[in-house]
Amino acid sequence: MTAATVTTAPTRVRPSGAGWRGFGRLLRTEATVWLRDSASVFFGILFPTVLLVGVGFGIPGMREPMTDDVPPDSIWYGVTPIATYLPTVLAMAVGTLAILSLPVTFATFRDKGVLRRLSTTPMRPQAIIVAHLVINVATTFVGVALALTVAQLAFGIVRPEQLGVVVGAFLLGMLSLFSLGMLLSAVVNKPSTANAVASLVYFPLLFLAGLWTPGPIMPDVVRQIGQFTPMGAAAQAMDTGWFGEGFPMLQFVVMAAWTVVLLPLSVRLFRWA
Amino acid sequence: MAEPIVEVRNLRKTYGPKVAVDDVSFAVERGEIFGILGPNGAGKTTTVETLAGLRQADGGTVRVRGVDTQRDPAAVRDVLGVQLQEAALHDKITVSEALNLFAGFYADPADPDELLAMLDLTPHADRRFAKLSGGQKQRLSIALALIGNPEIAILDELTTGLDPQARRTTWELVERVRATGVTILLVTHFMEEAERLCDRLVIIDAGNVVAEGTPQELIDGLEGGRTVVVRFAPQDVERGRRELAVLADRDAEVEGVAPVDGSDTEIAVTGTRRVLFSLVPALAAADLVPDDVRTVTRSLEDVFLAHTGRAYLPGADDAGAPTDTTLITEGARS
Missing domain, CATH: 3.30.70.980 (YebC, transcriptional regulation domain)
Incomplete structure (x- = not known):
């Protein structure tokens, strides 16, 4: 073989170190497509508001300050029942996206091979997970902001006694609930299974967070059990911050513990196909 | 001879007790359409998925442009376009959104509009994925494999499920793509497709290469009457x-x-x-x-018969690779 017969094909120079190139477009496209699903929009954005308005106007006495039903030394004395419902509804708003929406999204991706398809491109498949966390977290904020605004306009909300505790409880609740959602997302393969499993987790959590028995009317046993669940702890901690005094240490520790255990676990267990 | 653009040597891959690929070797030259032909379950898809760095081999080496894709799969993502067997898109994403999305991942992408035109998808640019016909989905899938301006495109069973007319259109398309200088690795269980399109091919059966050459060489090489x-x-x-x-x-x-x-x-x-x-x-x-x-x-079916002693039944032993096997991703490897 002589040198003349050697043909060297032109090699295009390509910058390496890609992996997140195009993430902005990925995020925008995923958000656009996600919002095309009317269920996402309803449950993610409107549901907390609809529930608050429905309960506030639908059930008699929800807008009357409680003076007879609770003892004068209660943190809820003089507060309207609908206001005591707020912490639970906010915790639910987070849980709806984290536990109902997220696992179904990822199970669908896995089922359809979206994650696999993405791993054949220079984009890391992790990017789509990050994109959906961003979308769901952002939607949670939008839904909660809408609920608070409407609640303020319709009922007038009590100013939280300890704003920092409420915000902290909300954010930590978000972390722990999204960690739980990610654990489900990590392992569930089929969208139908994801739906079933998510419902099995979601509805008991709602119950323990006081969706049917908020604040003052919550049976003590529900409160005792609920404080160890991420959604119940978030609702109770926000309750304390909103209407009471002191720092809800137990609830904060519970939420932190769920996060510390579940988040690394979900990263470890995440199945790509 | 120039260095082969793709080189597979003694590749072996098992899933538990099941041997998907026993011993597969071949080399692909730049600019050719190279076929991997065999019945379902022969190990074709596992071979190309390992080649693309999506699965971890149990033995042997796979190189794309001289890069060991088992060690450094990310290094070839930009030059390797992959069309997987199943469609893998949101139902609600439109054709043009999908193409623009994928274009964003590559350093030097093709023009999405040109690709749409080349694949006759321009009239369907705003249609959602779920509303596309089988042929349109397949053409979009090819477009996505080409959007990064790859040097090598892996097309896996790209005409499965298409009617004969759509299949012929797709074949012409593959030839047009090759004419632009892209090396094509075509995985297929259709003898006719391999015979029509491939410059060279390997026939794989039960995880082993049973024949290699141009379709004509293989057919002419047949003994007998x-x-x-x-x-x-x-x-x-x-x-x-x-x-x-x-x-x-x-x-x-x-x-x-x-x-x-x-x-x-x-x-x-x-x-x-x-x-x-x-x-x-x-x-x-x-x-x-x-x-x-x-x-x-005489056709490649006769070649298959001559080398395996069995008539060619493409659908037989439709096991394929188990779907629950963890694929390699950059994240999962770290």
Whole structure:
């Protein structure tokens, strides 16, 4: 073989170190497509508001300050029942996206091979997970902001006694609930299974967070059990911050513990196909 | 010779006790359409998925442009376009959104509008994925494999589920893509597709390469005889059969005479390579004028039969790779 017969094909120079190139477009496209699903929009954005308005106007006495039903030394004395419902509804708003929406999204991706398809491109498949966390977290904020605004306009909300505790409880609740959602997302393969499993987790959590028995009317046993669940702890901690005094240490520790255990676990267990 | 753009050497991959790929080696030259042909479950998809760095091999080496894709799969993502068997998009994403999305991942992407035009997808640019026909989905899938301006495109079973018309259109498209300089690795279980499109190919069976070459080399390399089918007018069939039976008895070049299944007027004459030379004079001598004479074209199916001793049943042993096997991703490897 002589040198003349050697043909060297032109090699295009390509910058390496890609992996997140195009993430902005990925995020925008995923958000656009996600919002095309009317269920996402309803449950993610409107549901907390609809529930608050429905309960506030639908059930008699929800807008009357409680003076007879609770003892004068209660943190809820003089507060309207609908206001005591707020912490639970906010915790639910987070849980709806984290536990109902997220696992179904990822199970669908896995089922359809979206994650696999993405791993054949220079984009890391992790990017789509990050994109959906961003979308769901952002939607949670939008839904909660809408609920608070409407609640303020319709009922007038009590100013939280300890704003920092409420915000902290909300954010930590978000972390722990999204960690739980990610654990489900990590392992569930089929969208139908994801739906079933998510419902099995979601509805008991709602119950323990006081969706049917908020604040003052919550049976003590529900409160005792609920404080160890991420959604119940978030609702109770926000309750304390909103209407009471002191720092809800137990609830904060519970939420932190769920996060510390579940988040690394979900990263470890995440199945790509 | 230039260095092969793709090189697979003694590749082996097992899933538990099941050996998906036993020992597969081949090399692909730049600019060719290279086929990986075999029945379902032969290990074709596992081979290309390992090649693309999506699965971890148990043995052997795979190199794309000299890069070991087992060690550094990310290094070839930009130059390797992959079309996987199943569609893998949101139901609600539109054609143009998908193409623009994927274009964003690459350093030097193709123009999405040009690709849409090339794949006849422009009229469907705003249609959602779920609303596309099978052929349109497949064309989009090819477009996504090409959007990064790859040097090599892996097309896995790209015409499965398409009607014959759509299949032909897709074949023309693959040839057009190759004309732009892209090396194509075509995975298929359709003999006809491989024969029509591939410059060279390997036939894989049960995880092993059983034959390699150009389709013509493989077919020409077949030992053994030829078959000629003769069709007579109805009134001549009986006499034709007698004359041909006599011919088979006295001429060593003619080995067998048999009626063709499902036809009353056709007779298949098998023999050596020279069987036609014996047949025509015999018909002339008997003054039997056939309505039609055709030599039965040998195909890759005969090559498969010759190398494996089995008739080619593409759908048999439809096991494929288990779907629950963890794929390698950059994240999962770290």
